[in-house]
Every structure is written in structure tokens, then in C-alpha cells.
Amino acid sequence: MMKQMxxxxxxxxxxxxxxxxxxxxxxKDGGTIExxxxxxxxxxxxxxxxxxxxxxxxxVVEKVGTHLLKSGAQNLRTIIHETGLSVDLVKKSLCVLxxxxxxxFSSGRKGPGSPTEYHTSCDRxxxxxxxxRYIYTxxxxxxxxxxxxxxxxxxxxxxxxxxTVKTVADRLTQNMAEGRTMDYNEVxxxxxxxxxxxxxxxxxxxxxxxxxxxxxxxxxxxxxxxxAAPVNTAPPTPESFPECYKVxxxxxxxxxxxxxxxxxxxxxxxAKRAKMDPETHGDEGIYWQVNFERFHLHFRxxxxxxxxxxxxxxxxxxxxxxxxxxxEVTTSPMATCTKPLSANEIFRSLPPSYNILRPILDQYLxxxxxxxxxxxGKAGESGGGMFVVNLHRALANLARATLESVVQERFxxxxxxxxxxxxxKRHLEQKQVEDFAMIPxxxxxxxxxxLLSQNLVQLQEIPKTPDYAPSRTFYLYxxxxxxxxxxxxxxxxxxxxxxxxxxxFETKESKRLLEKSQRIEAILASLQASGAExxxxxxxxxxxxxxxxxxxDTLRLHINKLDSAENQVDETIFLLESYINSTNASS
Amino acid sequence: xxxxxxxxGAFTFNIDALGxxxxxxxxxxxxxxxxxxxxxxxxxxxxxGEDEDYMLALKQEMRGTxxxxxxxxxPQSNKAEVERYTERYLKQSQIDDNEWTPDWNxxxxxxxxxxxxxxxxxxxxxxxxxxRKDTENIxxxxxxxxxxxxxxxxxxxxxxxxxxxxxxxxxxEEYEEEDIEEENDYIESYFDNGEDFxxxxxxxxxxxxxx
Numbered sequence: 002m003m004k005q006m007x008x009x010x011x012x013x014x015x016x017x018x019x020x021x022x023x024x025x026x027x028x029k030d031g032g033t034i035e036x037x038x039x040x041x042x043x044x045x046x047x048x049x050x051x052x053x054x055x056x057x058x059x060x061v062v063e064k065v066g067t068h069l070l071k072s073g074a075q076n077l078r079t080i081i082h083e084t085g086l087s088v089d090l091v092k093k094s095l096c097v098l099x100x101x102x103x104x105x106f107s108s109g110r111k112g113p114g115s116p117t118e119y120h121t122s123c124d125r126x127x128x129x130x131x132x133x134r135y136i137y138t139x140x141x142x143x144x145x146x147x148x149x150x151x152x153x154x155x156x157x158x159x160x161x162x163x164x165t166v167k168t169v170a171d172r173l174t175q176n177m178a179e180g181r182t183m184d185y186n187e188v189x190x191x192x193x194x195x196x197x198x199x200x201x202x203x204x205x206x207x208x209x210x211x212x213x214x215x216x217x218x219x220x221x222x223x224x225x226x227x228x229a230a231p232v233n234t235a236p237p238t239p240e241s242f243p244e245c246y247k248v249x250x251x252x253x254x255x256x257x258x259x260x261x262x263x264x265x266x267x268x269x270x271x272a273k274r275a276k277m278d279p280e281t282h283g284d285e286g287i288y289w290q291v292n293f294e295r296f297h298l299h300f301r302x303x304x305x306x307x308x309x310x311x312x313x314x315x316x317x318x319x320x321x322x323x324x325x326x327x328x329e330v331t332t333s334p335m336a337t338c339t340k341p342l343s344a345n346e347i348f349r350s351l352p353p354s355y356n357i358l359r360p361i362l363d364q365y366l367x368x369x370x371x372x373x374x375x376x377x378g379k380a381g382e383s384g385g386g387m388f389v390v391n392l393h394r395a396l397a398n399l400a401r402a403t404l405e406s407v408v409q410e411r412f413x414x415x416x417x418x419x420x421x422x423x424x425x426k427r428h429l430e431q432k433q434v435e436d437f438a439m440i441p442x443x444x445x446x447x448x449x450x451x452l453l454s455q456n457l458v459q460l461q462e463i464p465k466t467p468d469y470a471p472s473r474t475f476y477l478y479x480x481x482x483x484x485x486x487x488x489x490x491x492x493x494x495x496x497x498x499x500x501x502x503x504x505x506f507e508t509k510e511s512k513r514l515l516e517k518s519q520r521i522e523a524i525l526a527s528l529q530a531s532g533a534e535x536x537x538x539x540x541x542x543x544x545x546x547x548x549x550x551x552x553x554d555t556l557r558l559h560i561n562k563l564d565s566a567e568n569q570v571d572e573t574i575f576l577l578e579s580y581i582n583s584t585n586a587s588s
Numbered sequence: 589x590x591x592x593x594x595x596x597g598a599f600t601f602n603i604d605a606l607g608x609x610x611x612x613x614x615x616x617x618x619x620x621x622x623x624x625x626x627x628x629x630x631x632x633x634x635x636x637g638e639d640e641d642y643m644l645a646l647k648q649e650m651r652g653t654x655x656x657x658x659x660x661x662x663p664q665s666n667k668a669e670v671e672r673y674t675e676r677y678l679k680q681s682q683i684d685d686n687e688w689t690p691d692w693n694x695x696x697x698x699x700x701x702x703x704x705x706x707x708x709x710x711x712x713x714x715x716x717x718x719x720r721k722d723t724e725n726i727x728x729x730x731x732x733x734x735x736x737x738x739x740x741x742x743x744x745x746x747x748x749x750x751x752x753x754x755x756x757x758x759x760x761e762e763y764e765e766e767d768i769e770e771e772n773d774y775i776e777s778y779f780d781n782g783e784d785f786x787x788x789x790x791x792x793x794x795x796x797x798x799x
Contacts, residue, residue: 057654061661074748090661092699096690097659099699106696117696133646137639155652202695286693410632565634565644 013453031447042070042123050126052501057129058097059107059198061086065094069104077115095119102290125264128293130497135296139200146191149173149202151291159460162192162249185412193248199295202245204288211383249287294334301579305395309369316357317365321376323350324390335586337393343384374398395585400486400580404574407489408457415440416448420457421481428461428477449478456488483584490577499568504563511556521545658688 002115042050047070068084069075075083081091098104104121132155140148149169156158166188173183195201302325310318327350328339348362357365366388369377375394381387401424409417419438429437435445451532452458463475508515524541543551634640654660692700 056651057660059655059660059662060664062659089701092701093661096695096699097661099695100659100690117698132650133643136646136650137643152650156650156657206694286691288691288694411627411629413629425595453636517696560635561644564647565640568643568647569634587720 021362028186034496041387043491043494045491045498045561046123046127047071049124049494049498049501051128052498052505054103056501058094061090062094062097065091066098066103066121066126069098069119070123074107074110074118074120076118078116080119086509101125127494127574130567131575133568134300135291135293138296138299139195140427143191143194144583146188147195150188150192150195154201154291155287159290161285161288165289196246196248196289199246200292201289202292203247204290216290237338271430297575297579298334300575301392301396304576305376305390305392308374308395308399311446312374313368313372316355317350317369319355320347320362320365321390323347324377324448325387326350328390332392335583336390338378338391341380341387341389344386344388345384347388348385369480396576396580396583397482399576401482403484403576404457404482405491408452412448412451414446416452418450419445419448423478423480424482428479430475430477434478453478457485486577486580490574490581493570493574493577497567500567500570504560505555507559507563511552512553514549514556517549 047067050070051063051067054066058066064084064086065080068080072083077091078093080095081088084091086094096106098121099106102120103125106117106119108115108117110118135155136148136152139151143150146169150165152167153165166185170183170185170188173188174181177183180356192201206521235237302322306318306322306325309321324339324342324347327342332339344363344366347366348359351357351362363385365393366377366386370379370388375391378389378391378394380389392468402581405417405421405424408420415438419434419440422434422438426433426437430450431446436451438445440448449458453460456479459479459481461477461479462469463477464470465473465475521541521544525538528537528541690699
């Protein structure tokens, strides 16, 4: 009797839990009622954000950040009081968070006179996980210069164009051969290209907080009558400002400076000199930040192209790549599909290295349209056939494939078969599952209940009588893709948080050994710089014993594995997040 | 619940509808599930390739760099008196810019590190007291030095005096905050030391070398 109760309780709990704590109501007839996008953060997200903040900005910022995440918008006094940190530290932490776009401030809820309130959101902090991918993408698109520009901007939050160009030029010069330096013009042109393709955008000017509008006269303020402006709840997006992607005319003439390996005193002096250098370049007050959404669109396109390449072949993926490239500027970020392109246009825009004949192209297009993944759809017959890339449907199908793959890897291929069956057939009875999946009854039941206990499958009751008597009720198994995707996304966040914690634990365990090896490396470096004999060097090297070396190697291996795992889980996170956001947009 | 007591194994509904028989029930769970259950299916190995290696390197570099940038705020730690051997060698690879000032046009003004005058009464009292003490001390020192026959040193002294006052004002602000927070008389006497130090160095230029 208890067991039967367990099963039914589990069903109820399962249905609720699958919604991932996001207040999605479930009605009795099986449909889900979605509320507007909730600003609640789940516990897993908050934990992961805390760890990311700690790794990059230290424990003080972590404390302030997680406090703001948990308690919503607050003003300065309350934050100081509730975190118990000193005023100075809280102010600095808030500055760091605002600098990096992790926190925004606005005038208080009670009107323009009340103190400014600070607000953080999980999304921006979770982006930190994806920084390596952004930098690597910039490298593939715009070379080393692009890579360093994006890296600088990610590290600094927002900076002016001139300071970025100078720093990047210096860094590039550092790595170049002796005697060669990097010209500022080259870096500026790469910067401009990044802005033209919208990978970089201007930071929005200050909203009307009661402070004067900042900056250069070329920027237009959002609301002309700022003091009397009503308190707007949604902060303006950077794209609502017309000057968002305009490169300022900057006078930057010079070349990168190579930093010589000098003693500390000299470095300090030259650093001081640089600070007192009052060069202005005509772009004071214009700050740039990385446009994450644009990178995400690029990642989405890359994922679709590689999926087509995996499922069909290289030529099909080239065709899809051409279609996406042609639609880059005409497609809005939230569009369900690209604008229709005629087969003639596609034929003309194919890269010259792919000389396929026109009828072959038509065959490929037909193949793509007929494919069950529905990447490409046909929108008309004019111009030899009008074709679109179904962006949202592609994302949904990719997310579905991810879910199926998760079930397969965790529970085996037969459970995956049941899962896929339920995804396609929506509602099935116990008996029907056994028949369609062609699995013996006993094993099918076992697998179904395992999936049920993991919340991957839900049970739907259809009563024949109003009293829900169990003997007169249909029990149907079903899978809802969206809530399941949300649940898996939370699992991913938890996974990454666990990976980070494990890495911190491993590092802490071997802290003494790591410090010793760092010390020895520093000694070696200083000895080599001052020209010591090889015997001295080997003597120092031998200060680390062989078992210690082995321990260090194992530690290095573990840390690399954990880091690499974080990067790869982030790919799944990206896919699931894109899918969930696309359903929000279209709903 | 119904069925408890008599016929413990009886179900309230027709068990056949669910498709399971009496004998097929899974074992009841005793206690919480194990923390590390053995899995039948091992996880798929990680992807390994050039791209992944490069991104791994990027990630580790980024982490290291961000921990050295000024955005990484360290809690105020009590510095050990003797500088540790490790730290001396690690200091060689130092941060490029220690200080970072945000552009205050884009930040709310309340985040500026301001000189606090929170409680006007005690603040002004203390500052009034201190400045009175300061001026008294400076006057006495000036008198002492005026009796000495070294015109150059008095010039230096007057130069040092306004600088001293500035220093002390800055010190005053910093220590004012600490005063209010810690309420430690010990620190108050620090002001005298700061002033005496400058005066002393003036007088005992030779005396320092004897150390």
C-alpha cells in the first residue's frame, strides 16, 4: 500500500519538480500554464553564480553578488547592513559588478527621490562560463587581433576604444619578433570590423537616475526630460539607442610599445608616466562592451551547420551556411525563421570552391526540406523555389536530440527508445508502450518507472468518473519537452557548480605542493635570468622529488579534465538555454 | 489511509489497470538513496581536440589574469609581520595596474569612496580637538626651530609643514573612519607620531645613519 502511495506521490511531485521551480502551474488536463518570465533564480543558478564570482572577482564580490541575487533589488544601506561587510568593500564590489555589467542600478521604487537600487541577474554572471568560447570564436573570425580585443573587453567589462587599441597593440607587439611593432591602425580597423558586424556595442548611457547624462555630444539621451521621467521598470537595452554601433572618429596614431623585461622600479616609473600621459583621442566617455547576443546567434548558426554536416553531408552544410550568411543582416534575433531566399539567389551566392550544378543544388534543397529535422523549409515556388531556415524548429529539434541522448547515455538504448516513442506519440498507456517499443512487459515497466522516478516521464490521469477512482481512470505516460529541458538545464548548472567545487577542493588539497612548485619555478627563472650554471639549475630542480612530481602531474591532469568538462557542459547549457528562450519569444 | 490495518497489502484500485501484478512490485526503499550509487552506464569521455585544448588554455589563463586584475577585491587581511618567503618570490610577477578608477559619469555618485562625516558632532569634536592639538604642536615646534640658527632647515620645515598638514588631513580622514568603527584610542595618538616623525627626521638627519 505504501508503495502504491509512493508511486502516485512521486507522480505529483514529479510533475511539480519537472517545472524546475519556476512557478509553472500545471492544470489537471495536462497542459502547463506558463507565467511571464519569472525573475526568480533557482538555488542551483545562485550557487553557480556565486562560485563564478568567487573565481573571478574574489570572495567579497561573491558575497555581495549572491546577496543581491537572493534578495532582489536593494539600496546601498540595506546591502551594507545585511551583508555585514564594511562600507568601503561593499562600494568597491558594487563598482566591480556594475563595471562588468553584472549589476544595474536605477532610481528607487518609491520615485526619483529614493536612493538608488542595485539589481543583479543570473544571466549575465553565467556568461562568465562562456568567455573562452567567445574569445576563441573571435580568433577564428578575426585572428589574433580580434581575439585580444575581445579578451580585453571581457576582462575589463567596458572600456573606451582608444585604451583597448593601445593595450592590444602593446600585447601583440610583445609577442612579435624583435624589432617589429604593431600599428594602431591595424588594431583600430579590426575593432571597427567587430563593431560593424555587431559583435561589439556601445554601453548604453546612464538612465535618468538623477545624475546628469554623461557623455559625448554625439550620443542622444534616452528621454529628454530626465528629472521628470517616470520610474521605468525595464532598463533600456543598448540597442534602443541609435548610436549603438557607430564607431567614433578617433585620432589614434602610433605603434605598440614593447615592454622590456626590466626591474620593478623601471616598470613602475614607466607605468606612472603612462598614467600622467594626458592624451585624449576624441572618444572620452564612449564605452564599448561585448554584445553577447550576437555571439549567441553565431553559435546557434554554427550548431545548425554542424548538425546538418553530421546528419547529411558537407555540401548540404555548405548550402545551409550560405543561406544563413545571406540572411545575417535581414533576420532579427528573435525570428522564427530566416527571410525566404530563392534557389537562384542561393546558387549565385555559393562559395566559388563549391561548383555544383544547378540541378544538383535543387536536389540537395529538396533533401534538406524532406529531412525530419526540418532545418530547411519551403516557403513558395517563385524563383525556382523559396527556402527558409527554420531557426526555432531547428533549436527545438536539437534540444530534443540532446534530451534523447541524455536518456540513452544514462539509462541505455532501450529506455531511450521508450523516451523517443513517448516524445512522438505524446500520450500512451502502459500496454501501448510495451507494444510500440517492442520490449517485454516486465522490462518495459521497470524502465518506465526508472524514467518516472527521474522525472523524465510524467503520468497523466484521465478520469472516467468525476471521483477519480483508480479503477476507472486511464493512466497515460507522457513526455513534455519544454519542462524536461528546463529540468535538464538546472541539472547542467548543478553539474558545473559541482565541477568547480571539486576543482577548488583538489587545488586546496595540494596547496602546499603547488606553492612549493611555484616557488621553485620562480627561483629557476631568476637564476636563469642572472645566468647561472647548469649544475645550479639542476640542483634547484631536484628540490622537487619524483613522487611529488608525479603528484603534481596527476593534479594537473585532474584540473585540466575538470576545466575541460566545464567548457563542454557549457555547450549543452547554451543549446538548452537557446531553446528555452526561443519558446519564450514565440509564446 | 484506507486499507491500513486490515489487509495491509490491499490496493484501493484494480491493480491490473496499471499493468503490474502483485509479485512485480519493486522493493520498498529503506532509508535515503546511496550517495554514490553504482551506475550501469559509464559517462561518455570528453571531447579532445585542438579547439578544446585551446579553449582550456584560454580558460585557465583568463582565470589567472582576472585574479590579478584590480577587479579582484581581496578581503582586508592582517598582513603577517614577517614577509613570507613565498610572497617575496611571487611578487616579482606583479599586476600591471594596481589601481582602477571607474568613470564616475557612468556610476552612481554614492559609490565614490568618500570622506565620511557620518556623525557630525563627534567628528567635528575630534577633528577640532586634533587640529587644535596639531596647530599647538606645530607652533611649539616652530618656536623651537626658530631658536635654532639654521635658515635652510626652517624653509624645509615650512615646506614640510603644509605637506604635513595635507598628509595629516588625509591620515585624519582615513583614521577618522577607523576611529569611528573601532573606537580605539591607540590610533588617535598616531597623529602626534606622524608629525614628530617629520620634525625628527629634520633634526636627526645624522641620527638615522647610526642604526
